Amino acid sequence: MLRETFDSEARLSYVLAGLAGILGATAFTHSAGYFVTFMTGNAQRAALGYFRDDVTLSVSAGLLIVAFVSGVLVASVCRRHFWVAHPHGPTVLTTVSLIAATVVDVFDLGWYQNELDFPPIFLVAFGIGALNTSFVKDGEVSVPLSYVTGTLVKMGQGIERHIAGGELSDWLGYFLLFASFTLGATAGGAISLVVNGTGMLVVASAVCAVTTAYTYFHQDRRALLK
Template identity: 65%
Template sequence: MPKPDVDRKKALFDAEARLSWVLAGLAGLIGAAAFAHTAGYFVTFMTGNTERAILGYFRDEADMAVAALGLIAAFVAGVVVASWCRRRYWAGHPHGPTLLTTVCLAVAAGTDLALYGGNPADIDFVPILLVAFGVGALNTSFLANGEVSVPLSYVTGTLVKMGQGIERHASGGDYADWLGYFLLYASFGFGALAGGLLSLLVAGWAMLVTATGVSLVATGYTYLHLDRHGPLAE
């Protein structure tokens, strides 16, 4: 029987871990698309939205405060709907929320292009609400005992856990205590970097199309391979 620490080290690079890197990168890309091609809306940073929703009124930015509230509501709605779908329809597909994210991104891209017509440089607020909904759904992709085990866009929590792991490693543990969190954080950062570079080349709706493509590939992989040969096959 494998030792627990050996299993933990193997889990750092297994199919589930690799999928988490892809989805964290997707979250970073989506966040970059929203930030670079809007008035600075956050679709992955609900801490910032909460502060903006409150402090906006102190800075004569009531419109941004209302927008932040809308983004928070859309994000939470995405979590609720994805969780409900998992319970009712995706018992055989642990990573089913990626499908909901893909649909939201595709509809957001199409809606933005329709709204802007011949001048699709930026992303309208309505599509951004759909994107925030999709990001909320995406964060329910990994569960353990009914709770989210890998918060894909919750970078603050990832850094806290990474810092704790570094301390455990320094106190006699090993690299497995922090490396997984670092790889997840690095994946999110790489996705944001890729999104930033892409924003210099293409319009907002095109960035959403790119994100839709990445999400579609991840969805296909989970449905056709991981959910058949991964956790459910054990």
């Protein structure tokens, strides 16, 4: 079981979780504090913004939820009809979304504005939703890349099983997934100190494009051969 924690699929999940962390940092550090990975927070904002007389907060949070779910939906449809031979095809959609977000931001505010406006953030949330469908088993997401709350719950349960006589692998994979997301967010925060919001979108697009190329032309072929 411990071997599965470090196999090629697991390593890829850690890389993509780190990418999700970078995207979350991009939106949070160079915008009005929008969440693109934290849909629980957006759900609360959508409901509670009205009680703070902040309709804009409620509407923007609700739209980000719509973008995230739309990303999941479109990626799932593509998996069923177009990416049958590419288990990790959703990374393609994430890359396209990030490039589109960069283009929209440049046309909206130019290269030199530090803050990102809402339209590119909307596209990033769509891309994050698609990214979360990268690992599917029996028609359900098996590795939720940006769902840190669920990851921590599973990690806690795994620690209990390990204490009760289980194995290290009961929780180590979840810890590494959480650590990867946190490391990605930290890296994104560090990058935000030296580049503006558009620059961070460019960096995230480049990282996602490289990862997509690897998964599409190498990792997916290995998975199908197995």
